[in-house]
Amino acid sequence: MKYRYKGMSILITEGYEEMSKKAALMVAAQVTIRPSSVLGLATGSTPEGMYKELVAMYKQGEIDFSDVKTFNLDEYYPIEERNPQSYAYYMKKNLFDHININPQEVHIPNGTAKDVETSCEVYDKMIEAAGGIDLQVLGIGNNGHIGFNEPDVHFEAGTHLVELDEETIEANARFFSRIEDVPKRAISMGIRTIMHSKKIVLLASGASKGKVIREMLFGEVTPNLPASILLLHNDVTLILDREASVYVTKHLIK
Numbered sequence: 001m002k003y004r005y006k007g008m009s010i011l012i013t014e015g016y017e018e019m020s021k022k023a024a025l026m027v028a029a030q031v032t033i034r035p036s037s038v039l040g041l042a043t044g045s046t047p048e049g050m051y052k053e054l055v056a057m058y059k060q061g062e063i064d065f066s067d068v069k070t071f072n073l074d075e076y077y078p079i080e081e082r083n084p085q086s087y088a089y090y091m092k093k094n095l096f097d098h099i100n101i102n103p104q105e106v107h108i109p110n111g112t113a114k115d116v117e118t119s120c121e122v123y124d125k126m127i128e129a130a131g132g133i134d135l136q137v138l139g140i141g142n143n144g145h146i147g148f149n150e151p152d153v154h155f156e157a158g159t160h161l162v163e164l165d166e167e168t169i170e171a172n173a174r175f176f177s178r179i180e181d182v183p184k185r186a187i188s189m190g191i192r193t194i195m196h197s198k199k200i201v202l203l204a205s206g207a208s209k210g211k212v213i214r215e216m217l218f219g220e221v222t223p224n225l226p227a228s229i230l231l232l233h234n235d236v237t238l239i240l241d242r243e244a245s246v247y248v249t250k251h252l253i254k
């Protein structure tokens with residue numbers, strides 16, 4: 001089912017698998033139309049299925065990543081690349097190790113940077129030099145964060161160091177053996193960086209995301225709900241599954 005709402009396209013799918021397939025098709029379309037596309041990539045449980053689909057499409061010769069450039073949204077800080085909890089490790093495991101992307105064109109915020117501020121500035125400059133992000137993939141945190149832009153965010157910020165909210169640390173503790181092991185800080189693209197993307201696709205699956213999706217769509221644009229800023233972007237597609245969309249479908253018009 002497809003809806004339009006305030007300039008957004010909202011696609012409601014049956015479940016996680018269909019959401020992942022639709023998202024992979026959007027990425028594939030982008031790369032087919034522009035083989036040298038700049039992709040902004042997300043981590044978390046939500047896009048795992050999309051990466052699986054993309055790997056399958058690559059193996060079937062349906063997508064070629066040889067000219068693609070990627071910039072990831074975020075990374076814990078400090079963390080070593082070889083740490084299985086790092087987003088660098090996640091990206092290799094879920095996507096980069098299985099496709100023909102040029103490793104020189106893969107960019108992830110540096111979890112071991114000594115001078116974080118400079119490293120963040122360089123990251124933004126690299127995105128700019130690449131011509132900006134053509135398609136940015138996003139998940140959403142239960143508190144409305146995108147990337148690691150936590151509530152009370154500065155909308156004008158570029159890539160920067162973030163203190164993680166307790167709620168985010170708790171939500172991400174499932175990936176670590178003990179909650180004490182979850183880093184308290186992260187480097188994240190800022191809202192400015194994200195909003196400069198030409199196209200954005202946000203994925204949400206499962207009942208736990210239902211409320212935040214409702215708030216994002218029908219609440220006000222506020223730094224307290226960082227994802228609400230997406231209402232001001234002119235090319236956003238939300239791909240939701242049935243459970244994540246329970247509170248919103250009755251308010252939408254086809």
Ligand SMILES: N[C@@H]1[C@@H](O)[C@H](O)[C@@H](COP(=O)(O)O)O[C@@H]1O
Nearest residue numbers: 043044045046139140141147148
């Ligand atoms: N930094 C990531 C986000 O980029 C992600 O979108 C979000 C939701 O994660 P999940 O997809 O696992 O629910 O949380 C993490 O903290």
